[in-house]
Amino acid sequence: MTGAVAAPPATVAAWGLLARPVDPVAAAGALLGLSRRFAEALAAAVIATSPETVDLLMQMPRLLRSLSVATTTRAERCQGEVRGPILWSETISARGASGGDPELLVCAAPQRAYDTAENRVLVAALHQIVDAARSVERHIGSTGDHGRAARRLTSLGLRYLDHRTLNGIPRRRPNPREVRRVRAGRRARPYAPALAVLDRAVVGLIGSDVAEVADDRTVRQHALLVHVVGELRARGHDVPPLLVRDTTLVGGPVQYRHERHAGPGLTAGVHLDGAVVEADDSVTAAIELAGY
Numbered sequence: 001m002t003g004a005v006a007a008p009p010a011t012v013a014a015w016g017l018l019a020r021p022v023d024p025v026a027a028a029g030a031l032l033g034l035s036r037r038f039a040e041a042l043a044a045a046v047i048a049t050s051p052e053t054v055d056l057l058m059q060m061p062r063l064l065r066s067l068s069v070a071t072t073t074r075a076e077r078c079q080g081e082v083r084g085p086i087l088w089s090e091t092i093s094a095r096g097a098s099g100g101d102p103e104l105l106v107c108a109a110p111q112r113a114y115d116t117a118e119n120r121v122l123v124a125a126l127h128q129i130v131d132a133a134r135s136v137e138r139h140i141g142s143t144g145d146h147g148r149a150a151r152r153l154t155s156l157g158l159r160y161l162d163h164r165t166l167n168g169i170p171r172r173r174p175n176p177r178e179v180r181r182v183r184a185g186r187r188a189r190p191y192a193p194a195l196a197v198l199d200r201a202v203v204g205l206i207g208s209d210v211a212e213v214a215d216d217r218t219v220r221q222h223a224l225l226v227h228v229v230g231e232l233r234a235r236g237h238d239v240p241p242l243l244v245r246d247t248t249l250v251g252g253p254v255q256y257r258h259e260r261h262a263g264p265g266l267t268a269g270v271h272l273d274g275a276v277v278e279a280d281d282s283v284t285a286a287i288e289l290a291g292y
Helices: 010-016 024-032 036-048 051-064 088-097 117-140 144-161 176-184 188-203 207-213 216-234 280-289
Strands: 070-079 104-113 243-245 248-251 254-257 269-272 275-277
Touching (some): 010 207, 010 216, 024 248, 036 207, 051 144, 216 280, 275 280
Antiparallel strands (some): 070 104, 248 254
């Protein structure tokens, strides 16, 4: 017999009530009572310390030894030897400028090129890690455990970016066509950690990230919010997904404001038609009192 599926943590369930697409930084700020600045720091810390980031950095020494390489050619002046197909037009011009030396040849010499789609994905992922780590340093400083960890990540990411095979690759986010090409290419497996970092950065914060840093009082308020919305919907009322308006979550007759965002004229807690729902055991009474 299959066991019952456990209900998600209250904060994860509250995150699931949000309208999509969601601004994860604004949503985290509203749910946790954070300023935009600290919500951005949380998002950066999540990316910088994510399993995807750790995996890529662990794989980098091996990956640097087996990077994707393309073969290109460059015009090279050769004296008495052939290093590739002879470029006759360039050879004639070069001989004319050097007194007609018959030993002088200009060849299309082959050379290794590291500016490939795979390596552009890798460089973009490393820059993503460095940017996230620097953001953590900028918001919380470089002291303390988190600050020192961010500084180490910055240093490690920059060291790999400065590797002779990668430092000539321009920084830019790969376009969707390049990403699809890498995913479907024969080198997809070794470059999967870099793709995972870019994917994680696009997603940003998710409910479980926010749940990890929510305090007990905040979690109880999230549970109450989920209970109110769930009870209203169970009674057949249309409660739309919650939108972030300034620092408040709003969905039809339901509002939620964290206590750190309360102030003059702004009451904290879960509201139904403007009235505060005090506790979980008063939800039914509050709903019926409001005429639902």
